[in-house]
Amino acid sequence: MPIIIISSDSYRTGRDIGEKTAQTIGYDYVDRDILPPVCEKYGVQEEKLLKALEETPSFLGLSSKLRSKYLAYIQEATLGQLLDDNVVCHGLGAHLYVLGVSHALKVRVLSEPESLARELFSEALTSPDKARKIIKRYEEQRKNWSLSAFNLDETDPSNYDMVISLAQIDPDEAVKTIVDTAAYRKFQPMTYSIRCLQDKELASRVRVVLMEKFPDVKVTADRGTVVVETKAVKREKRKRTEAIKELAGSVEGVRYVEVHVTTDIFRQAAESAR
Amino acid sequence: MAIITISRGSYSKGKEVAEKVAERLGYECVSRDVLLDASDRFNIPEVKLVRAIHDAPSVLDRFKHGKQIFIAYIRSALMCRVANDNIVYHGLAGHVLLTGVPNVLKVRIIADMEDRVKAEMEREGISAEDARILLQKDDEERRKWTKTLYGVDPWDISLYDLVVHINKLTISDAVDCVCQAASKEAFKTTESYRRKIKNLGLACQVKAALVDPFFDVGVTCESGNVVIYTGAGERQVNKLKKRAKELEKEIEGINNLEVHAGVPIPEDAL
Numbered sequence: 364m365p366i367i368i369i370s371s372d373s374y375r376t377g378r379d380i381g382e383k384t385a386q387t388i389g390y391d392y393v394d395r396d397i398l399p400p401v402c403e404k405y406g407v408q409e410e411k412l413l414k415a416l417e418e419t420p421s422f423l424g425l426s427s428k429l430r431s432k433y434l435a436y437i438q439e440a441t442l443g444q445l446l447d448d449n450v451v452c453h454g455l456g457a458h459l460y461v462l463g464v465s466h467a468l469k470v471r472v473l474s475e476p477e478s479l480a481r482e483l484f485s486e487a488l489t490s491p492d493k494a495r496k497i498i499k500r501y502e503e504q505r506k507n508w509s510l511s512a513f514n515l516d517e518t519d520p521s522n523y524d525m526v527i528s529l530a531q532i533d534p535d536e537a538v539k540t541i542v543d544t545a546a547y548r549k550f551q552p553m554t555y556s557i558r559c560l561q562d563k564e565l566a567s568r569v570r571v572v573l574m575e576k577f578p579d580v581k582v583t584a585d586r587g588t589v590v591v592e593t594k595a596v597k598r599e600k601r602k603r604t605e606a607i608k609e610l611a612g613s614v615e616g617v618r619y620v621e622v623h624v625t626t627d628i629f630r631q632a633a634e635s636a637r
Numbered sequence: 638m639a640i641i642t643i644s645r646g647s648y649s650k651g652k653e654v655a656e657k658v659a660e661r662l663g664y665e666c667v668s669r670d671v672l673l674d675a676s677d678r679f680n681i682p683e684v685k686l687v688r689a690i691h692d693a694p695s696v697l698d699r700f701k702h703g704k705q706i707f708i709a710y711i712r713s714a715l716m717c718r719v720a721n722d723n724i725v726y727h728g729l730a731g732h733v734l735l736t737g738v739p740n741v742l743k744v745r746i747i748a749d750m751e752d753r754v755k756a757e758m759e760r761e762g763i764s765a766e767d768a769r770i771l772l773q774k775d776d777e778e779r780r781k782w783t784k785t786l787y788g789v790d791p792w793d794i795s796l797y798d799l800v801v802h803i804n805k806l807t808i809s810d811a812v813d814c815v816c817q818a819a820s821k822e823a824f825k826t827t828e829s830y831r832r833k834i835k836n837l838g839l840a841c842q843v844k845a846a847l848v849d850p851f852f853d854v855g856v857t858c859e860s861g862n863v864v865i866y867t868g869a870g871e872r873q874v875n876k877l878k879k880r881a882k883e884l885e886k887e888i889e890g891i892n893n894l895e896v897h898a899g900v901p902i903p904e905d906a907l
Binding site (some may be wrong): 465468471473476498518520521523524525526527528530531532533536539540543544547549550 | 742745747749792794795797798799800801802804805806807810813814817818821822823824
């Protein structure tokens with residue numbers, strides 16, 4: 364059965380629709396409730412993981428390096444849950460990293476504009492114009508967040524199969540549309556799409572293991588073969604390759620590790636200049 | 638029972654979806670017909686109307702107000718069609734031309750650029766690169782048009798009730814989704830909506846009749862009572878009043894027609 368991934372401009376709206384969809388279709392519902400075990404496993408405060416899901420890196424907030432690490436933890440946990448199938452997932456940014464998995468139905472739900480503005484801005488709103496401006500500013504923030512975290516614009520409709528606005532459509536009717544769409548043939552799991560998801564899950568586990576020592580790594584997987592891309596100065600290449608092979612090889616499900624090291628030209632230049 | 642507008646880019650399969658939705662629901666499917674209606678009624682060559690609704694306004698257009706005039710004609714023709722209800726409009730700018738109509742189901746159909754490029758290559762017999770350039774130019778023109786004239790970006794998903802991405806979802810799936818959405822309570826035409834559409838239709842007809850040369854008037858209509866707002870000087874107002882008197886007899890369904898000069902034009906005025 365398919366995986367349904369819900370994204371929304373409001374966490375509250377997304378959760379409501381996600382829970383109702385899961386209830387209607389009899390699926391499990393996966394949301395930020397999966398984060399406490401992640402916090403325990405990696406010794407991170409939940410507040411920081413939530414920040415990584417909401418904020419762009421800043422001088423006073425999370426650094427870029429830390430945010431990538433926290434997002435990698437979340438990604439690993441989420442993909443693990445999605446492997447179970449029959450799942451409705453919301454609030455974990457899955458629409459931005461579950462790519463190329465054909466049995467994942469991705470839906471964006473847009474809240475009723477006034478209620479979203481009220482949610483974002485607790486003071487009384489004086490005009491619809493002001494509400495529009497607040498929503499626009501928030502959308503811009505989310506766009507920046509998704510671009511900086513996953514290089515994808517979460518407000519771009521081409522990243523979804525469907526976008527439903529609740530401005531005129533009732534939430535229950537939106538749920539019915541999602542449930543009916545999930546039944547379409549193209550969203551039924553196939554051997555290939557299941558394998559794609561398994562590969563993503565394995566790559567995410569390897570990345571978490573490597574990130575502590577090599578934060579810049581890019582990892583892909585294909586039936587147990589893991590390809591790791593990283594940068595290093597010439598003299599470190601061999602050492603780094605060996606270390607990565609050892610660490611990645613220890614992850615369950617990995618059969619072969621391939622490491623592609625490119626020269627870090629900036630570090631190389633800096634070292635030559637010394 | 639409902640009014641559906643389907644917004645689309647070139648070769649996004651929106652036309653096919655619109656035609657199939659209309660066929661399944663037994664609705665009228667309208668696109669170019671609106672331009673032909675406007676062309677007949679206002680005696681303007683169709684090609685000029687096509688340009689007015691497709692190409693972004695040039696700097697000169699902004700002074701001549703040519704586009705606003707043609708758009709008022711097109712809008713009037715579209716409102717006449719919409720007044721009959723049960724319609725699927727997949728021509729340009731439906732979502733902005735029907736602003737104020739309460740029960741419109743606004744749909745956008747999108748497709749991947751690569752699929753669009755392939756379709757354009759097949760139809761025009763051109764290379765992939767040329768097809769891509771043409772599509773990008775066309776998209777940009779449409780965006781600029783709506784942004785300049787209505788201040789909104791047609792790619793902004795919050796303008797629509799439903800956006801369907803033709804990729805994993807097929808044309809037939811999209812048709813199912815749109816038909817299902819159209820059956821929802823919010824989009825059913827009630828008696829009060831019917832009255833509102835009738836009033837909007839009257840306001841559009843009056844605006845279209847006045848827009849050349851009174852391009853800056855605002856028109857509202859409630860229960861057949863039409864109010865024309867203008868900020869023009871006394872001489873122009875007298876001319877406008879004279880023309881308004883004629884219109885009262887020319888356009889069917891007007892109870893009363895008034896000209897209000899020197900007062901701010903309401904936000905909902907056409």
